[in-house]
Amino acid sequence: MRAVIVAVGVAFLVSLFCTPIAIKVFTRLKAGQPIRAEGPAMHQGKKGTPTMGGVVFILATVIAYVAGHLALTTLPDLQIAQVEPTITALVLLGLMVFSGAVGFIDDFLKVRKRNSAGLNKRGKLLGQILVGAVFGVIALYFPSTMTDATGAVTNTETVGSTTLSFIRDIDALEVSKIGAVIIFIFVVMGATNGVNLTDGLDGLATGASVMVLAAYALIAFWQYRHWCADPSYTQSYCYSVRDPLEIALIAGAAAGACVGFLWWNTSPARIFMGDTGALGLGGLIAGMAMSTRTILLLPIIGGLFVIITMSVVIQIISFRTTGKRVFRMSPLQHHFELAGWSEVNIVVRFWIIAGIGVAIALGLFYSEFLANMT
Numbered sequence: 001m002r003a004v005i006v007a008v009g010v011a012f013l014v015s016l017f018c019t020p021i022a023i024k025v026f027t028r029l030k031a032g033q034p035i036r037a038e039g040p041a042m043h044q045g046k047k048g049t050p051t052m053g054g055v056v057f058i059l060a061t062v063i064a065y066v067a068g069h070l071a072l073t074t075l076p077d078l079q080i081a082q083v084e085p086t087i088t089a090l091v092l093l094g095l096m097v098f099s100g101a102v103g104f105i106d107d108f109l110k111v112r113k114r115n116s117a118g119l120n121k122r123g124k125l126l127g128q129i130l131v132g133a134v135f136g137v138i139a140l141y142f143p144s145t146m147t148d149a150t151g152a153v154t155n156t157e158t159v160g161s162t163t164l165s166f167i168r169d170i171d172a173l174e175v176s177k178i179g180a181v182i183i184f185i186f187v188v189m190g191a192t193n194g195v196n197l198t199d200g201l202d203g204l205a206t207g208a209s210v211m212v213l214a215a216y217a218l219i220a221f222w223q224y225r226h227w228c229a230d231p232s233y234t235q236s237y238c239y240s241v242r243d244p245l246e247i248a249l250i251a252g253a254a255a256g257a258c259v260g261f262l263w264w265n266t267s268p269a270r271i272f273m274g275d276t277g278a279l280g281l282g283g284l285i286a287g288m289a290m291s292t293r294t295i296l297l298l299p300i301i302g303g304l305f306v307i308i309t310m311s312v313v314i315q316i317i318s319f320r321t322t323g324k325r326v327f328r329m330s331p332l333q334h335h336f337e338l339a340g341w342s343e344v345n346i347v348v349r350f351w352i353i354a355g356i357g358v359a360i361a362l363g364l365f366y367s368e369f370l371a372n373m374t
Contacts, residue, residue, distance in 0.1 A: 004221065007068030007249045008256035014060035015260025019053065023264065023271045026050035031111045049269060052107045054277020057257035058100045061284075062093060064253035087142045088243035091135050091159050092250045092287040098135075099192055099283025102127035103275030118275070125189070131283060132188035136160065136181035139290060144242050155229035157242035160184060165293040167368040168239065184290055187298070191289075192282030194305030197312055197331045199278040202267035204333060204347045206258050208304050208354040209281045213255035215301050215358045216288040219365055220247035223292065226369070237372045239293075247291050254284055267344050297364065303357025304350055308332050 026032075032048035069085065105127070106119035119127075139160035162180045164173035175183065199205035224244035227233060241247075258281070264270045273281075289298040299306050311332035318326045327335040336346050 001221070002074075003068045003071040003245070004217065004249050004252045006071040007064040007253040010067040011057075011060045011064035011253040011256035012260040014063050015057050015257040016263055017260075018060065019056050019261055019264045019271060022053055022056045023050055026052060026271070031107075046269070049272055051111065051272045051274035052104060052276045053261060053265065053271040054100055054103065054273040054275075054280050057254070057261045057273075057277060058096055058280045060257035060260065061096065061250065061254045064257065065089060065093060065250055068249045068253065086243045086246050087138065087144075088159050088246045088291055089250065091139045092247065092284060092291065094138075095131065095135050095188070095283035095287040096254070096280045098131045099128070099188070100276050100280030102131065103196075103277070103279035106279075107274040107276050128189050128192055128279075129185055132185035132286070133181060135287070136184040136188075136290075139184070139287075140177050140180055155242065157229075157240060159242050160290045161293055164295055166296040167365055168293050183295070184286070187289060187295060188283060188286040190309070191286035191298070191302065191305070192279045194302060194309045195282040195285065196275060196278040198305055198308045198333075199273060200331055200333050201337075201343050201347050202269035203262055203265050204350055205278060205281070206262045206265050206273060207347070207351045208302075209285070210255050210258045210262065211351070211354050211358045212285055212302050212305075213251045213258065213281075213288070215362055216285075216292060217248050217251035217255060218362065219292050219294065220244045220251055220288075222365075222369075224248060235373070237369070241291065241293055244292070247288065250284075251288055254281070267347065294365070297361055300357055300364070301361040303360075304354035307353065311335070 027050050031050050031052055102119075102124060106124060110118040140158050140162065143158050144155045160180060161169050162175055162177055163169040163171055164175070164183070195205055195209065198208060220241075221244070223239040223241050224230075226235065226238050227244055228238040228240050230238075261273070261277075265273065285298070285302065289295050289301075294301075308331045311327060312330045314326050315330035318324060328338040329335055333346050333350065337343065
């Protein structure tokens with residue numbers, strides 16, 4: 001637990017104190033966020049606010065991960081945590097960094113062209129598919145080789161699984177490794193686009209992501225405390241995952257980094273995360289669902305992202321089939337802006353919705369544990 005706390009603290013401080021530096025640098029580089037002309041009129045006042053702030057909390061998460069591992073070296077009594085970096089960390093941080101890189105290209109093109117077009121849809125889609133495929137393969141083809149004091153192998157789990165999962169793997173829903181990679185690509189696409197669509201108001205996506213990542217930190221740490229690979233754990237009911245402490249450490253670090261960034265991103269925002277941050281967070285959240293074996297729980301944990309994404313889908317289908325719009329504007333947060341709600345009211349109320357989704361998901365996760373322990 002000490003390593004997780006260290007990672008959270010370091011990520012928060014790095015993000016909190018480095019974000020003002022990023023604001024000055026991006027402002028000097030004239031990396032201002034272009035605003036869509038067809039968007040809500042009140043957004044025109046945000047024109048010129050520096051973007052690509054996601055670079056800060058992605059970097060803070062990586063630095064905090066290193067700090068967390070340094071903390072692990074001070075715990076000689078820790079028997080089941082690998083002090084060395086693992087494939088799990090490579091997959092999770094790789095998803096965050098490279099998904100963020102796709103978003104960075106999009107942000108860079110927007111700034112360079114001085115419009116909100118950025119990377120075309122095909123290019124962004126190909127980038128998401130490539131990132132999901134590469135790290136999906138790594139997650140499924142490199143098993144753990146943890147051994148106990150006698151040299152016997154105690155854990156051969158991969159980061160991902162060839163079975164669909166809800167609270168844990170569902171054996172009846174097994175697919176091939178190729179099928180599992182394809183499913184994961186869709187999870188990456190869904191999560192990255194969900195966070196990206198939510199990132200429309202000051203602090204909205206950042207605050208919601210903090211809740212989701214904090215939930216995954218709790219889930220992963222609970223799995224670590226009830227881990228099948230732990231020789232000291234005597235209960236018959238345990239979690240067959242790989243490197244749960246690593247997962248908790250990275251999830252906690254990312255949540256802490258987002259809190260530090262939120263200090264500057266809340267209304268009125270002095271910097272935006274941009275697609276760099278939105279896609280980076282989405283990629284990491286997708287990796288969290290895969291590594292904790294909670295793929296089908298993700299739509300509940302990230303309920304706000306699902307609702308906002310579905311508002312866009314409903315709007316498109318309705319307009320193309322009937323010529324009428326269901327909402328004044330999509331994504332959903334802009335509908336309420338045009339209905340007269342203040343930006344702060346929308347953000348806080350949507351945070352409440354995000355919190356409800358997280359609470360329900362954690363309740364389901366813990367109730368499943370209780371049901372099997374009785």
